[in-house]
Amino acid sequence: MKTLCCLLVGILAIYGSFAVDRNNFKTCEQSGFCKRLRAQKPEKSQYSLDPKTVAVQGNTLVANVVTVDRETQPPKVLHKYVLKLSAIKDGTFRVEINEAEPLYPRYVPQLALVSAPVTDKLELVSSDDTKVIAANSQGHRVVITVDPLKIEFLDKSGESAVVLNENNQLFVEPLRKRKEAVEDETGQILEEDEEGTWGETFKSHHDSKPRGNEAISLDVSFPDADQAYGIPEHSDKVNLATTTSGEPYRLYNLDVFEYELDSRMAIYAAIPVMYAHGSKRSVGVFWHNSAETWVDVVNYADSNVVSSLVNLVTGGQKRKVDARFMSESGVLDVFVLMGDKPKDVLRQYTALTGAVPLPPKFSLAYHQSRWNYVDENDVASVDEGFDTHDIPADAIWLDIEYTNGKKYFTWDAEKFQHPAEMVSNLTAKGRKLVVIIDPHIKREAGYFLHEDATEKGYYVKNKDGKDYDGWCWPGSSSYLDFMDPRVREYYASLYRYENFAGTSKDVHIWNDMNEPSVFNGPEVTMLKDNRHYKSPEPGQEGISSFWEHRHIHNEYGLFHISATHKGMLERDDKKYRPFILTRSGFAGAQRYAAIWTGDNSAEWGFLAASVPMCLSLAIAGMSFCGSDVGGFFKYPDSELMTRWYQAGAYQPFFRAHSHIETKRREPWLYDAQTLSLIRDANRRRYALLDFWYTLFFEQTRDGLPVFRPLFVEYGDESEVLTIDNQHLLGDKMLVRPVLEKGVSSVQVYLPGARTRTVWYDVDTYQAYPADGYITVDTPISKIPVYQRGGSIIPRKERVRRSSALMAHDPYTLVVALDANNTATGTLYIDDGETYDYKNNKYIYAKLEYTQERMTYTYIDESATYPTGSWVERIVVAGIKTAPRSAKLLQGDSTTSLLMTLHKGNDVLVIRKPAANMAKPWKITFSY
Template sequence: MAPSSDRMGRVLVVPLVLLVLCFSVEGVDRGNFKTCEQSAFCKRQRELKPSQSPYRALLDTLELSDSRITLQLINDNNKVRLLLELYRLQGNMTRVKINELKPLRPRYEVRDVLIADPPTKPMTVVSQDENGVVLSLGENEQRLIVSAQPFRLDIVEGPEVLLSLNSRGLLAFEHLRLRKDTISQKITSTFGSMWDSIKSVFSSKGDIEGAGGSDNAKNEGDKVEEGEEEEKPGMWEETFKTHSDSKPNGPTSISLDFSFPGVKHVYGIPEHAETLRLKNTHGTDPYRLYNLDVFQYELHNPMALYGSVPVIISHNAQRTMGVFWLNAAETWVDITSSTLTTFGKMLEFVQGSSEVPQTDVRWISESGIIDVFIMLGPTPSDVFTQYASLTGTQAFPPLSTLGYHQSRWNYNDQEDVKAVDQGFDEHDIPYDFIWLDIEHTDGKRYFTWDPQKFPQPKEMLQKLMEKRRKMVTIVDPHIKVDSGYKIHSEIGSKNFYAKNKDGADYEGWCWPGSAGYPDFTNPEMRAWWASQFAYDQYKGSMENLYTWNDMNEPSVFNGPEVTMHKDALFGSWENRDVHNLYGLYVHMATAEGLIQRSGGTERPFVLSRAFFAGSQRYGAIWTGDNAAEWGHLKISIPMCLSLGLVGISFCGADVGGFFKHPSAELLVRWYQAGAYQPFFRSHAHLDTPRREPWLFGPENTALIREAIRQRYALLPYWYQLFYNAYRTGQPVMRPLWVEFPEEPATFAIDNEYLIGKHLLVHPVTDEGAKSITAHLPGKGEVWYDVHTFQKHKGTQNLHIPVTMSSIPVFQRGGSIISRKDRIRRSSSCMENDPYTLYVALSAQGTAEGELYIDDFHTFNFEKEKQFIHRRLYFSNNVLTSSNLAPDSKFTTAAWIEKIIIIGATRPSSVSTKAKDGAASAVEFDFDSTASVVTLHKPDLNAGTDWTVTLQ
């Protein structure tokens, strides 16, 4: 939620200059945010010339152990040594770490993102000479080749180069050092004319110019000369607008380039309001990863947004791979097209010297170390599994959170909440959650309620609970500085606030006025925060109250780029080192609080705006403060697809747009699109007119109602997909190329997508559209319109006329999808309702799918194995249900009330047979026009073994 220009009278504590700064333009004010040219370390790194790498591998330092290989690198310009560590990981992955061999002080290494230390496998040396060393990775004749001068790594498989590191010579590691003028002034004041001789001694030992590699000069038989490394602007301090950034540790940035031979398509590195396929950044700014509160962000711009996942995925028709750059500092990513460089002697046996088109990706981070995980696929599914093994899988949400969420900034009071809730019943529209924004609190004091507007929160929540509905309230990480506010007082007394560079509690301006920012990197602070969600701490809360973390980049209205100063301190680390982790830590602590309040029984739901790699473990993400514009509707698709590719499946965009007022047509189209995206929430700015679904006339109300009802009918399928995402790491919402990796026509498509493997969705996202063209992939595949059951062949661009009621969705032939076609006021009211199976036959007359059932809200599926997981399979005119979880301990009252077989021929009879039971005849209809057989009341329990036979 970004600041509002029309709320000056309601945020009197915020200085007028800040409001002008934040709100003086329509849309994003680019001047508030840095370009690469304005970021000193990015500018320095980008000035480096390719193919002039000063780094050389010292092969005589190679050491081999069971878990890793180490090797020293030396920068021949300054004689500073680096330590290279190579790990072969289980699951066809390689880890590369590079750090200073002897830094002046430790450099930050990211914590709490990896779920465990990745298990390793041994590597062996295949060959070695003066030019390099060849290591075996064991998988499919894979080799890791280390070239000595200039240093370079190549991963090859048989005759094919899969990936190269530093092939363009852009490895750069700004070593920690002492500031020249500080040393000179200090020693000169003490020793006067003795400085020249002392300086000579220090320099020969590398203690000044070569700090971080103390014996480098001596070992190389050379000494580091003063002035060898040029001092450039921004190394020790930097100013942006009115903000000064002190850099007591000096320049610390790192850079490394990666080359993908034969690859033209790369994806990932969210969050950007950009196409799915990442664009060439040559001649423009790189993509930026730095979590920021960007007011009304601009489309098709590489500037940073609210979250950062430093993962890039490459794909061509032969292979999918990924690179995970584990660094939490500000990071810029350059993407360019080039050709593979000619190989040296050691590589001649690989691929000759032929030129191959390739994509080059260069990572530049302000601080930290180089810590890279190379995920070698080879399939998209393999890459998802590999990444999930590192950072975890998507949290398995309660079923109700997959329903519809109604929100705005803000519902005024308890009567307003009651009226909106009744409005859904009066208009027969289902919903599960109603949300309250910052105005529900007592003066922007989180964990509180406004005593006039929400005097009886438990009564309000109880009335929602009686309808089996729920609420979300916002809890932001900026804490009002107020000695009478319990949360502030306790954080202060426990010394849990982040500090400014001088060691005092950091204060910035946000919604409450002057605010402190808890140090969520501190596990003790996170544990305390989690304890505040207990029912006896968060007064007025109940089990049907869940949480929303906004502004957790963190947002600081009067800070540089609307965030915290980089020289602020989290323990011993600067914000510049850990910045992109802040939102992850807030999300983590909040989710843990919701789990703890139930004694570890209930699954949490927490929505977060800021995120990092691993955020998927804690809940949902949305795409932030979008606008009621057609372009923002369109961009929501690639934004969520990009997040899904890097593990975050629970993604959505504010339906209708947060800013501005949508036309009725745009609002309807957005509901239709949102109903087929993982997180389905309408949300709006305080200053926009009300836009509950029934406020745009009866015709539009009916269209919105139908879109929401389609969502609820498909909840069993959504729930099964999220269970699989939790178990396997496979994305719920996925690009077409994930399922059709050998079809180049799918590689750049981002206006349609797949939900799981079986549903293809092409939302209508153009104003006044009379038709759309959907690409139906898959040679030999068939696709069925889910509304008409019309059959279409794969590998075609299908022209589809559309009206305002059209939501083009196709079920893949060969699939079985479970639905619940009895729609009630909330998902909880539908839990024991019967299922309808939609069996869409392939060209070969087969189909398969899954059905997953549990109690829909607790961890008992995991702790007590209380769940049902069934395989549904149709072949030779027999449909069977078999158990995929024989050790499970769960039963259900739900039954199969209807089976619809699409693409079928007329049977003469149909019978069912439950396990250990007799066969029973079943009534059926046959639609010869659509080739659909409908079985009525087969009387089968959804959780047991049974067969249906068509004669």
């Protein structure tokens, strides 16, 4: 009991202090491999390719690579490696370097790739003693310099786009056996491996490192690049900073309670994809590795670049970005994404790791959460509060206190005696329940899950092969080994209704603490020398029979949410789409879950940080992103709370959440004006739900994020490359949330001047030609939002208590005309929750407007859905010449329509055309 009390005191010290203790987390100097590799700056690479071994088979070039000691004559071969260069269909290349005969297997991530990449033909163009040249069918060439090894990727015009090992930072530390210490007759040690090779200590934690050093490193150069992006999750700007004078970016999933702002420290997610953009091209690299990784960046356009990172001559070239990836273990496996435009390179990445699947529609609406709603009466009161105060909401969330003693898949027998009835009361209003399920399992005798996992060997093991015992919210806890397919099957089965009493199809899941968080572990996570399941292979015993946690750390949460996803699918025979929220993230996590930015605070800086953090996650595949509205810690005043709701209403995941020790902050607990403004923000979100839903559907097809930085659409404008306080929704809407305290106006950048783009204020329909920055007045009721001229956006103005109740409500179609007086848009409709859309039960339609007509036609003509929705209003903004009359043609029917022209802002309103959205229609105009 004393031990538990001491631990709880320690937890409160960490989790109640509302500040990061940097001493709990490593710097590069304290991370053995980062310190070791970062210090290495050879003038010439040791690695060279043997041109005599070059062979091309199908899509892959294979050759031997050796390291040589250049101090000996002739140079002595030290180690042998195998290089594989593969071509992938859409202009991507894959480069793999591994030991020719590794002492032990090296780990390659198992879940990051959505499937085996579709290959492209790779042709060997030429090969001699100095260079090897290969080409794919897309027009890209790869030039491999033999000695020292360098791999250069040329774009279709023949210019250098990406270069590997230009700065001689390639290292693959060879695995080796540990030597035994030898003593002479005096007891002096004659032979011992160097310090840190077979173990290292951080604070009180010792890592045994049974395989020894096994790190890898590679430098990547991006010629002609102006900025680099990606490698989330970090709390700094969307464009990556030069790191030579400080810490590298760190990718290592960690539970950092109230993380620091403007920091390159590791936090919850680690997605190792980087993009580089310049006026000539956009390219990228995906570093396929799940171990702890550090990334150095040098942008030669930065005036403060210090050349201490690398020893190179730039030849006066200023437009260039260099990066260096350093990982503790794994195979060197990197995908080179050849672009050429921002959208191309984003599609290439999602082609590898998967796009966000179509979520259930309710998940795009508003969510209300707190740690914790204390009992069923509290849930009912909060639910009723939204109706009483006329605020729409779609989900109420329960944190860990709903369980019986923090034992997952159970309910507190006193506070939640009737979970099924509680869920039924919510669903009667079209609302859902979301409950938390974390990966740590309470070590308590009689708890079925602990008993099963212990008996069947389902827990992660410590270095001695015993069940690992760490500490988390329940106290003494063990962690399911999701690497084991038996564990994933078992865990999935726990979500069946008969195993998780009180749940239904309307109960969804929140997977938190899955970095994994271990309160008494090194850096508040799991020991690196813990053991995970490895598929048995003949002749692989001892060290080769398991993976260490160091190999799979960043992928652990991905295995967790994939098992949850499987369980959610199977509980209803794959009929319904699940919603899952995860805190940790790795490449591919977007296929299973949404993500949020973790334990933020009620401070203006965290509100501002939510935009670049979600933008970085979005371009790394995880577009379904948001932050805790109002901040998890502390209490937001009325102004901050209002501005956060206004910003959250235009972010993909829209949830309010707060810490157990904070003052309650449901919207109606604020003053009347603040309540009204929060209501308005939520109603704005609901009016646009079908627009959001269409964007998410289109993301499943084109792989592009719904939440976009400006450079994705307007990368030819240098001004946008570092803008991250505003964002795009698809290519149709621009949002500049108010992120600063006490301001009465903000600067908004309107891109697209070269194409004569016009932007329309969504509140007034006032047109603004794209011409850079404008000043916008922002009283507390105003959030600057603009619709792009040339677009049509569907809205539903009859906002109800939940999205489900709006399913068949009528549409208002907002037509924003471009300089040619035309506009187009799309609309997606289905049942919002099942997979029936995969059986052609949906509508995907195109809306087009010209001066002569407006049409609604099906893009997918074979698909149908019996929607009851219709068009009650069409608003045409930017109209210069109004038609005299308009007629609706649908089927065999022709109807004359009523119109009103508002000359003050050039808006034409077509009133109640009553067009049925279940069938194509056309409106013709006469002048």
